[in-house]
Amino acid sequence: MSRQKRKQSLWLYYGVSASIVLVTLLMAAWYATDRFQDFFINHLQTTLESRAITVDQAINDELKSSQTKGACFVLKISDPSLRVTIVNTDGVVLCDSDADVKNMENHTDRPEIINALEGQRGSSTRFSATLQTSMLYVAIPQIRLGKLVGVIRTAIPLNSIDSLLDELYQQLAILIIILLAIVFMVIINIYRKVSQPLAEIVEEANHFAQGDFSTSLPDYDIKEIAELGGALNRMAIQLDRLENLRQDFVANVSHELKTPIATIKGYVETLLDGAQHDPADLDRFLNIVLKQNDRLAAIVDDLLTLSRLESAPITQLLELNESDASHLLQNSAENCQARADAKNIVINIKCRQNITIQVDHSLMTQALINLIDNAIKYSNENKSITLSAEVVNDQVWLSVSDEGPGIAEQHIPRLFERFYRVDKSRSRRIGGTGLGLAIVKHIVHIHGGQVDVKNNGSVGCCFRIMLPRSH
Ligand code: ADP
Numbered sequence: 001m002s003r004q005k006r007k008q009s010l011w012l013y014y015g016v017s018a019s020i021v022l023v024t025l026l027m028a029a030w031y032a033t034d035r036f037q038d039f040f041i042n043h044l045q046t047t048l049e050s051r052a053i054t055v056d057q058a059i060n061d062e063l064k065s066s067q068t069k070g071a072c073f074v075l076k077i078s079d080p081s082l083r084v085t086i087v088n089t090d091g092v093v094l095c096d097s098d099a100d101v102k103n104m105e106n107h108t109d110r111p112e113i114i115n116a117l118e119g120q121r122g123s124s125t126r127f128s129a130t131l132q133t134s135m136l137y138v139a140i141p142q143i144r145l146g147k148l149v150g151v152i153r154t155a156i157p158l159n160s161i162d163s164l165l166d167e168l169y170q171q172l173a174i175l176i177i178i179l180l181a182i183v184f185m186v187i188i189n190i191y192r193k194v195s196q197p198l199a200e201i202v203e204e205a206n207h208f209a210q211g212d213f214s215t216s217l218p219d220y221d222i223k224e225i226a227e228l229g230g231a232l233n234r235m236a237i238q239l240d241r242l243e244n245l246r247q248d249f250v251a252n253v254s255h256e257l258k259t260p261i262a263t264i265k266g267y268v269e270t271l272l273d274g275a276q277h278d279p280a281d282l283d284r285f286l287n288i289v290l291k292q293n294d295r296l297a298a299i300v301d302d303l304l305t306l307s308r309l310e311s312a313p314i315t316q317l318l319e320l321n322e323s324d325a326s327h328l329l330q331n332s333a334e335n336c337q338a339r340a341d342a343k344n345i346v347i348n349i350k351c352r353q354n355i356t357i358q359v360d361h362s363l364m365t366q367a368l369i370n371l372i373d374n375a376i377k378y379s380n381e382n383k384s385i386t387l388s389a390e391v392v393n394d395q396v397w398l399s400v401s402d403e404g405p406g407i408a409e410q411h412i413p414r415l416f417e418r419f420y421r422v423d424k425s426r427s428r429r430i431g432g433t434g435l436g437l438a439i440v441k442h443i444v445h446i447h448g449g450q451v452d453v454k455n456n457g458s459v460g461c462c463f464r465i466m467l468p469r470s471h
Contacts, residue, residue, distance in 0.1 A: 010195050014187045021183045029172045037165060041136065044161070045123050048082075048138035048154040051075055055084055055152050056142055072097040081160070083131070085153040086142075087113060094150070099130045112139040116151040125158065134158040197225045201232060208232070213240040252419040256299055256434070260292040267292075295431065302435035305366075306418070309442040318360045318446060325389035325396060326351035328361070332368035333387060336376060343381045347372070350388040357396050357467055359447055367443040368398065370436040371463045375402035377430050379460070394469050395449075401462040406455040415453060416441040440465075 059071040072084045072095040086095040091108030093101045107113050115122025116139035128135045139153040197220045204217050213236045217229040267285040275281040309317070326349065333347045340347055368387075375385045383403040390397050407415065411422045419434035421427040427434060440463075444451045449467035456462050 010191070010198075014191065018180075018183055018187060022180060025176050025179055029176060033165070033168060033172065036168060040161060040164070041125075044136055044156065045138050048123075048136065048156065049121060049140060051079070051082060051084075052138060052140045052152045052154045055086075055154070056140065059086070059142070059152075071095065081156050083135070083155040085155070087139075087151045087153065089117065089148055089150055091117075096130075104130060110137070110139075110153075112137045112153060113151055115139065116141045116153070117148070119148065128155070131157070134162075136161070193220075193222055194225065197222070197229070201225075201229060205232060208236050208239065211243065213237075213243075249418060252434075253299075253303065256419065257296065259428075260296045260299075263292045264289050264296075295428075295433075298431065299433045299435070302433045302439060305439055306435060306442065309439065309446065314446050318363070320358045321361055322356050323359050323361050323364070325355035325357055325398065328357075328359070328364060328368065329387040329389060329398065332365050332372055335365070335369050336372045339373065339376050340385070343376060343379070343383075345376055345379060345381070346384040348384060348386045350386060351390075353391070355389050355391055355396055357469070359467065363443045364447070367440045367465065368400065370440050371400040371465075374436060374463075375400055375404065377432065378402070379404035383460075391469065392466075395466045396469055398465040398467070399462050401456060401460060403456075403460040406459065406461045407453060409455075412453060416451065 055071055055074060058074045072086055075082050075084060076097050082097070084095075084097040085093060085107070087093055087107050091106040091113065093104045093107055095101060096104060108117070111124040111126075112122030119141050122137075122139045124137050126135060126137065127133070135155045135157050137153055137155045139151050141148050142150040142152050201217060204215065207213075207215060216233045216236065220226040220229055267289050271282065271285050275285060329349050329351060333349060336347070372385065372387070379385070379402050385403075386399075386401045388397075388399045388401070390399075407422060411420075414420045415422075416437045418438040420437075421432065421434050441451055444465050444467070447467055449465060451463065451465050453461055453463045
């Protein structure tokens with residue numbers, strides 16, 4: 001039991017793709033800004049640390065010149081936003097470049113100072129109560145002769161970083177919007193190029209399904225869709241052709257059946273109208289009725305053969321066996337012998353070597369009988385017919401050659417079509433159904449072979465069945 005799969009519109013796939021793109025963009029932006037922020041803070045910390053070292057150096061020099069207090073202001077000239085604070089080991093602020101030390105509380109509780117007092121570099125980001133702004137602090141221990149003597153802290157306000165990051169976020173947001181606009185445009189474009197042609201193809205296929213082959217699909221830009229459209233157009237042409245063939249065939253069959261039925265009706269009515277009382281008429285008319293009936297039976301027989309050849313899957317139909325080619329020709333000839341004898345026609349068989357082929361014996365015999373019967377039917381009395389088998393390259397050729405009237409070249413291309421006859425009235429007169437060659441063609445095709453005909457120079461023609469050797 002097959003459950004029908006739920007169908008999703010292409011739009012869903014477009015939406016999912018767009019969402020994936022959006023989420024990926026946002027994640028990439030978030031990651032990039034996060035990394036950038038880390039990198040930036042790191043860089044600032046290193047800068048602040050090197051500034052603190054410079055201050056430490058300056059204090060060292062000033063100690064020699066005994067002017068310690070000025071050290072806080074050493075860097076103010078070159079870097080006005082830089083704040084320098086010097087704290088002793090008890091956390092008492094000795095000097096601050098941006099505030100009055102008298103108003104400043106003890107700094108032992110500041111995280112960066114705690115770290116520095118432990119002998120490490122300390123850093124922290126905080127709101128400064130003294131300066132009323134967010135700041136980044138870096139503090140380093142001040143060591144003299146291997147002994148901790150205090151802490152030097154440098155700091156800068158974070159508002160400059162914040163505005164820098166704000167600017168970055170803004171630019172990223174613009175970039176994301178532009179990228180999304182591009183994705184959206186690409187999706188719209190894909191929709192136009194994919195969904196629209198698909199919708200047209202569906203509509204056209206529905207026309208074809210209703211038997212309307214008047215329109216065809218244009219050539220599309222996308223290769224796969226163009227191929228689909230092309231395949232559908234070719235299918236439509238084929239269906240149109242088949243439909244015409246079918247209509248022709250039905251018309252032909254009806255026409256073929258109509259004549260004998262009308263003839264039978266006519267003679268039976270004549271008999272009932274009184275002709276039955278004249279023994280000569282009775283005998284003659286009943287013979288005509290019988291002959292017409294035979295004709296009807298022959299047509300129906302051939303139609304059934306054709307429909308069997310066409311409807312069954314090939315493997316089911318074919319009973320392939322190793323057959324000897326000369327045997328095949330002999331069997332077929334024997335089947336036609338009586339009809340040949342009636343016209344004093346000799347059937348010769350030419351087969352020099354032992355040729356074996358894989359064929360369905362009864363079907364291939366039927367094809368050969370059809371060809372030999374035609375040769376007998378269309379030849380005059382006292383002629384001869386030659387059957388031959390030969391190996392040519394990787395094929396086996398079975399030929400039926402006669403000394404009849406031959407076939408005018410213009411008829412040859414259509415000769416193997418159903419009900420195609422060169423001379424309609426002659427064919428009917430001698431009991432032809434117009435289906436013999438169509439049956440031959442079918443049988444040969446399902447054996448993977450081909451059949452053709454050519455005229456034998458001045459007299460007669462030769463039908464040739466070409467079969468693959470390694471079938
Ligand atoms: P039919 O029953 O009319 O013979 P076929 O399909 O067997 O139908 O043959 C189609 C037409 O091909 C015939 O009507 C005839 O005009 C032509 N034909 C077939 N075989 C020969 C032949 N050996 N010589 C001349 N014409 C032939």
